Amino acid sequence: MLSRKDTRYYGKIFLAMTLSIVLTITVLSGILYINFERIALQQSYDQTMNSLSQTTQEASVMAVTASTFAKQIYSDQHIANLLNFADVHPMEISTAVRQLTNYRETSPFIDSIYVYNAKAHTFYVSTDMSVAAVFDESEFYDHEMREMLGNLEAYDSLMPIPRKLSIEGLAGNIAEKQRDVYSFLLYDTLMPKANRNAIVVNIKETQLHKHIDGSLTSDPANTFLLDKGGYLVSSSWKYPMLTDMKGTSYINRILADPDSSGYFVEEVDGVKSLVTYTEPDYLGWRYVRILPYTVISERIDILRGKTIIITVSILLAGLGISYFVSRRLFSGLSKKLSRLGNLEAEQRNSLQSMKYEYLRRLLHGDADRNPDRVKTGFARYGVGLDPYSPVRVLLMTVDDYRSFIEAYTVEDRQLLRFGVLNIAQEMLNEAGFAAAGVVLGDDRIAVIVQARDEGAENEREAILEHAGRIQAAVTQYLKLSITVSTSMIGEDIQAVHGLCLQAIEASFSRVFHGPGSIIDSETVELKKAKPYEYPLDKEKQLIDELYLERIPAVKELFSEIIRDTENYSYMSFQLAVSHLSFALQNAIRSMGRRLSVAGELAIPSMPLYQHEWNETLEEFMGRYMHLFDRLEKHMEENKGRTRQEDVSERIMKLIDEKYMDSSLSLDLLADELGLSADYIGRIFKQTTSKTILGYIQEVRMNKVRELLVETEDPIGEIAEQAGFSNNPYFYKAFKKHNGVTPAEYRRINGWQAEQEQELV
The missing domain is CATH 3.30.70.270 (Reverse transcriptase/Diguanylate cyclase domain)
Structure with a gap:
């Protein structure tokens, strides 16, 4: 039993503890209740900004990817003919267009690629649509691009230009009317305005769209990209790309804050929403996310209700606990001190x-x-x-x-x-x-x-x-x-x-x-300060050695190119690997039909700037050496069927037998031999220092000169007998090779033959 004095003392302690509990819980509950909305808004903003900050990197990746492809295309040996010459042989056009298709197919996000020859007023096109590969400028379906190329000064080189690619009016079964793309232009700023050739890479808007608003209508939020003029540069589930958003109060409010990120609450399309926006990136684009306020307030209301219930429960429990705790205060002082120590430790951990x-x-x-x-x-x-x-x-x-x-x-x-x-x-x-x-x-x-x-x-x-x-x-x-x-x-x-x-x-x-x-x-x-220049000559030599099946030389050249990057930056290493991977991929694809290994030999992949990438340079090169070993094994197994040493002789024999055929071509010879046109072209050039088309021309010219001197047949018939079907082209080619016309050649050499006969 407690004494009267102890009872009074106990009553004071009980009253003090009860008042302290009630006051503390009431104040804390009030503060939490008042600040729930602010905290929820801040948390939503922080989460959204983290997501948007990650998304900003995608635009940079898109720009770097498109720029890399455009530069590779510009420096490509096959495509250079389309840019630099007004009169390009159909065979060269076919080869270059195939190369353009190879570039386009390396990435699922490339919509199409244009090569524009200003001198010829011609577009060369690679696209997934069923359209021609060559267009005269006046007939080209992309009217907007024609206007853009006529005013190149208005556009920055290799910077994304959001636009709608109109494809209405095309023949065939094309169901689309428009495509949303980002166009990247690469042109020579030093050339006169009328002679500015250009490379155009169109990137599908879906590359960014899937990272920005991939959930579409299943997500109550609406996310899009906005340029500094207030136009959408990406589609959203509410608005199409290039929609002019100026005039709406929330967009005007964002545009009024040109250099910062932030958030605010405002009505959007009649719905109270949380509007979050980033500062402009280096492209001048801003990422905007609109979240209905009900999504946030729903959580706030739930938390408020739970807080009230928990507060009342804690208050009632606290009153009961305080009654028993106060009676045991003297005997349980050490336990209370221990609890205070634990609370102090938790505070330290929180700090x-x-x-x-x-x-x-x-x-x-x-x-x-x-x-x-x-x-x-x-x-x-x-x-x-x-x-x-x-x-x-x-x-x-x-x-x-x-x-x-x-x-x-x-x-x-x-x-x-x-x-x-x-x-x-x-x-x-x-x-x-x-x-x-x-x-x-x-x-x-x-x-x-x-x-x-x-x-x-x-x-x-x-x-x-x-x-x-x-x-x-x-x-x-x-x-x-x-x-x-x-x-x-x-x-x-x-x-x-x-x-x-x-x-x-x-x-x-x-x-x-x-x-x-x-x-x-x-x-x-x-x-990094040392300029790195990718050795295109060594890459070409490596591919030539690969086609010639000299795998030891391929390994040595590969090692030289990769090891040289040790003296430069990591980006130089990435550039070299990207170039080599693309070149090897094309080469193995060309050799695939003959070796039947295109699906078996995959180019080793390498993630960019990820912690999963743990290989050393030696381990990375080891994977490529293993690839070359497997390729060499396949080559050895196929040597009995296809010996490269006699390929050139077989080509020359076929040409000597079929030179009279005016349809004789690189593709016809490739079909006869069961090899790819690119492959036999490389092999013949490597072993004879001549092109196949040049050798066909040489054989025909030799026959024409022989018939001009030894017969009196008309020149037109002689041209047809030698395989020339186009008389104007024959006369032009004959004079280019011999310096005189056929008639002059017959007159000069016929007179010399008569003189020699008289001397005999």
């Missing part, structure tokens, strides 16, 4: 999480990097860095990431990543550096490093030395292999985002140095 999130946003460029405001943030979260002093970024990347995720659970991987972070921070702090780091992603840990003594010499060498020690400690204690890349030094904290990107870019050079390497950005930047 640590907020610290990591702040550092992560700072490195990603999502946080304000003004030194004055960063100083306040550092003080709030206990970060021991000076925002006004020079900084570096140390990036640690887990090697062999696929094995890493297979060997450990999600929780274990998280612990190991924090283990790497703690080892790095402790070792750098012990070495006299200030360090603060965070886990950036699945396989990346970044540490912002600062020398405590700003006048310290050899700071770069010291960082690299300690990077090696960190690697050794991680291997010893965590049994992990990591690659460390260091950025250059920045003037103050404002440079930290750029330094982080610099370190990430340097980490891609792991392909050259291998896992467990230390990569310095200064070395990488020096390599």
